[in-house]
Each structure stands twice: as structure tokens, then as C-alpha cells.
Amino acid sequence: MPAIVLVGTQWGDEGKGKVTDLLGERMQYTVRYQGGNNAGHTVVTPDGEKYALHLVPTGMLTPGCVPVIGNGVVIDPKVLLHELDGLSARGVDVSLLKISADAHLIMPHHRALDRVVERYLGSARIGTTGRGIGPTYADKVGRMGIRAQDLLDPKIFRQKLELALREKNQVLVKVYNRKKIDIDAVVEEYMGYAERLIPYIDDTRLLLDKALTRGEYVLLEGAQATLLDVDHGTYPFVTSSNPTTGGACVGAGIPPTRIDRVIGVIKAYTTRVGAGPFPTELFDDNGKHLLKVGGEYGTTTGRERRCGWFDAVIGRYAVRVNGITDLFLTKLDVLSALEKVPVCVGYEIDGERFDEMPMTQTALHHATPLYEFHEGWSEDISAVRRFEDLPKNAQAYVERLEELCGTRISVIGVGPARDQNVIRHDMLEA
Ligand code: IMP
Numbered sequence: 001m002p003a004i005v006l007v008g009t010q011w012g013d014e015g016k017g018k019v020t021d022l023l024g025e026r027m028q029y030t031v032r033y034q035g036g037n038n039a040g041h042t043v044v045t046p047d048g049e050k051y052a053l054h055l056v057p058t059g060m061l062t063p064g065c066v067p068v069i070g071n072g073v074v075i076d077p078k079v080l081l082h083e084l085d086g087l088s089a090r091g092v093d094v095s096l097l098k099i100s101a102d103a104h105l106i107m108p109h110h111r112a113l114d115r116v117v118e119r120y121l122g123s124a125r126i127g128t129t130g131r132g133i134g135p136t137y138a139d140k141v142g143r144m145g146i147r148a149q150d151l152l153d154p155k156i157f158r159q160k161l162e163l164a165l166r167e168k169n170q171v172l173v174k175v176y177n178r179k180k181i182d183i184d185a186v187v188e189e190y191m192g193y194a195e196r197l198i199p200y201i202d203d204t205r206l207l208l209d210k211a212l213t214r215g216e217y218v219l220l221e222g223a224q225a226t227l228l229d230v231d232h233g234t235y236p237f238v239t240s241s242n243p244t245t246g247g248a249c250v251g252a253g254i255p256p257t258r259i260d261r262v263i264g265v266i267k268a269y270t271t272r273v274g275a276g277p278f279p280t281e282l283f284d285d286n287g288k289h290l291l292k293v294g295g296e297y298g299t300t301t302g303r304e305r306r307c308g309w310f311d312a313v314i315g316r317y318a319v320r321v322n323g324i325t326d327l328f329l330t331k332l333d334v335l336s337a338l339e340k341v342p343v344c345v346g347y348e349i350d351g352e353r354f355d356e357m358p359m360t361q362t363a364l365h366h367a368t369p370l371y372e373f374h375e376g377w378s379e380d381i382s383a384v385r386r387f388e389d390l391p392k393n394a395q396a397y398v399e400r401l402e403e404l405c406g407t408r409i410s411v412i413g414v415g416p417a418r419d420q421n422v423i424r425h426d427m428l429e430a
Contacts, residue, residue: 006222008265015265020221024059029066036073044418071251112181127237134239137241148201151191165183245262264327269294270307271306280309332381332394343404
């Protein structure tokens with residue numbers, strides 16, 4: 001029953017593409033289980049081609065691997081088709097793609113509401129990607145959503161859209177002073193997408209069950225990350241889905257008993273885009289250094305990422321919430337040339353020490369990091385492939401993070417190329 005979950009441990013952009021680079025060829029299926037085109041994975045194929053994927057699973061780039069968009073994903077059909085066309089134009093075979101009939105569709109009113117609500121929130125805004133993600137999930141839970149399967153039946157599609165727009169148009173016009181959305185134009189647009197998307201729509205939970213029963217490898221690929229989880233993250237500054245391991249079961253329709261390994265991707269420092277608390281955030285030259293050396297600009301929105309030191313409270317929390325069996329530490333090379341490398345080992349909040357994530361959001365907003373200072377290393381480590389060849393101080397840094405997070409660091413990324421890794425353990429083996 002080899003189902004493997006891949007999760008981000010911080011606020012996203014940890015470099016999940018590196019893991020899929022490493023494991024992709026051993027997988028028969030890769031599944032996106034939540035999020036939508038708010039995500040961005042950068043993947044470099046063996047022939048050196050670089051791809052920025054937003055909606056399709058990374059398995060799309062591995063010949064023979066079946067990419068699946070699970071029921072937990074929200075799909076903007078226009079974006080998906082654009083992505084598929086772009087991949088086809090570069091010679092990628094997209095014909096194996098499967099889309100869950102139960103995945104929800106992002107509609108024009110969702111995009112409109114995402115943008116207008118953010119503007120309305122002013123300084124209290126979330127800093128969303130503006131892609132309509134939150135409103136689509138809200139309608140899913142509010143039982144007003146439109147699903148991929150509705151594309152199969154134009155009559156039902158129109159009926160559901162009519163019902164949704166009856167309310168949404170009132171809100172857009174009367175609350176936010178926007179133009180109303182024209183139903184005929186939307187039906188026409190989406191029926192055009194339907195023609196192209198219908199061949200990919202499938203019963204993906206049955207497909208995955210059969211694959212797992214045959215003993216095939218299925219990688220459940222999370223987008224965003226633990227602290228952006230709507231239940232376990234820094235609410236309300238989160239995305240509207242569950243990137244954590246539990247979300248993988250729900251969003252792919254496979255039971256927890258099928259999951260063997262959970263791989264957590266963790267950056268050797270911390271970044272975040274959008275608003276919300278970030279205890280180790282740097283506002284000085286060190287922050288600028290990480291931004292520049294780490295190339296910390298969003299794949300989806302191009303926004304500058306906020307940068308800070310490694311936070312072991314978050315690392316421990318992610319291990320605990322997700323049941324992580326292996327950590328993949330990315331971007332260790334970005335820390336080379338620093339004299340001292342600080343690591344946050346706990347917080348001080350109103351005079352009290354916290355070793356674990358505080359219970360309330362207010363407390364997290366008031367957290368002051370408690371740092372341990374590690375000796376840095378000046379060597380370029382980008383060509384290192386064996387742990388024992390890393391500078392002693394880099395080895396000590398990794399071992400300390402491992403100890404603080406409470407699980408093994410199995411792979412260390414030392415550069416952006418797919419082979420720039422130090423492998424210590426096979427992540428698929430206990
Ligand atoms: P939304 O997912 O567009 O609703 O945005 C909600 C929050 O999640 C914002 O702070 C976004 O910046 C953040 N977010 C969404 N997707 C990603 C991602 O792939 N990486 C990092 N942050 C993300």
C-alpha cells in the first residue's frame with residue numbers, strides 16, 4: 001500500500017518540486033489533493049528543462065506517470081487549459097491526466113469576490129493570490145459550488161450557476177458596487193472549456209484505490225503548507241483548504257490506512273508571502289540577504305517573500321500535525337557565508353517560555369524568538385553529495401535541526417538543480 005504524502009512544513013515555497021524531482025520516476029501516480037492555481041511548483045526535468053506548474057501535478061512531467069487532480073482541488077478551467085496547452089507546446093504528453101468529477105470549479109464570481117473582499121478588508125486583508133480560491137471553497141462548504149461533473153450536463157450546469165448568481169450578483173452589485181455577472185456569457189465560456197476537459201474527467205478515487213491495491217506507488221502532493229492550513233495554520237492568514245496530511249486523505253479519497261510515508265519539505269530558513277504572524281521575520285540586511293541569495297520571489301504572483309531564520313517550533317509542530325517520517329531540508333546552500341546561523345528554538349510570550357506552538361493566535365502575534373547561534377561555514381557546498389563532505393559546521397546545523405524537529409532529515413538540498421542533493425536515507429524506506 002505505498003501511498004506517500006508530500007507536505008510543506010512552513011508557509012509554502014519550501015521547494016516541494018525538489019522532492020518530486022527525486023521521487024517522480026518511482027511513482028506511478030501523482031495526485032494534487034487541495035488548493036488550486038494559487039500554488040506554484042518549479043520543476044527541472046532530467047534534460048534540464050524548467051517548468052513552473054500551478055495546477056497540474058508534477059507527475060505530468062514524468063513519462064508514464066499518471067497525474068491526477070483530486071476532488072479536494074479547485075480548478076479554474078481556463079488556467080488549467082492554458083497550462084496544458086503550454087506543456088503540450090513544449091512536447092509534454094498531457095493525455096494521461098485525470099480530473100476528479102467531484103473537484104470544484106472556480107467561477108468568474110469567485111475571482112471577482114476574492115479581489116473585492118480583499119480590497120474591502122483594507123489593512124486587515126489576508127494577502128490572497130486573488131485567484132478565487134477562498135470564495136470557491138466557501139461555496140463548496142456552503143453547498144453552492146459547481147463541480148467538474150457539472151460540465152457533463154449543460155442543463156444542470158446552468159441551473160446551478162443561476163442559483164449561485166442569484167445571490168452573488170446581489171452581493172457584487174449591492175454590497176461591493178461592482179458589475180453583475182452575465183450568466184449567458186459564463187455558460188458559453190464554460191461549455192467551451194467542457195468540450196476540452198470532459199475526456200479527462202474520471203472517478204479518481206476508484207482509480208487510485210485500484211492502483212494501490214495493485215501495489216503501485218501513489219504520491220499525494222500537497223500545495224501550500226502546514227501553517228497555511230485552514231484548520232492548523234495561522235488562521236485567518238491561511239489558505240482555504242487542508243494541505244496537512246489529513247487533507248490528503250479527504251482530497252484524494254483514499255483512507256489513512258493506505259499511507260506509508262509522510263515527507264515534509266522544510267527550508268533551512270523560513271519564508272512567507274501574504275500577511276500574518278511570522279515570529280522569526282527579519283527586517284534587516286540579513287532578511288535582504290536571504291531574499292536575494294535564496295531568490296525568494298513568488299512563482300505564482302512574483303511577490304517578494306518575507307524572510308526569516310529557521311523556526312524549530314514550527315518544525316516540531318509540522319512533524320506532529322502531519323506525522324512526518326522524513327524531512328527534506330532544502331536550500332542549505334543559501335546559508336553559506338554567514339558568520340553565525342541563528343535557529344529559533346522556542347518563543348518568549350509575555351515573559352513565559354514556549355517550546356511548542358502557542359494555543360492562541362494572539363500569543364503567536366506576541367512571540368519573541370529565542371535563538372541559538374550556530375557557527376557558520378564559508379565553503380561553497382553546492383557540489384557536495386555526501387553528508388560527510390559537508391563542512392563540519394553545516395553538518396552540526398543539520399543534526400541540530402533534526403534533533404529539534406524530532407525526526408530524521410533524509411535529504412538535504414544544496415542547489416536548485418535536480419541532482420544537487422545530499423541523500424542520507426531512502427525516504428520510501430522506514
Ligand atoms: P489564497 O490561497 O489565494 O486564498 O491566499 C491565502 C494565503 O495563502 C495568502 O497569504 C497567500 O499568499 C498564501 N498562499 C497561497 N498559496 C500559496 C503558495 O503556493 N505559497 C505560499 N503562499 C501561498
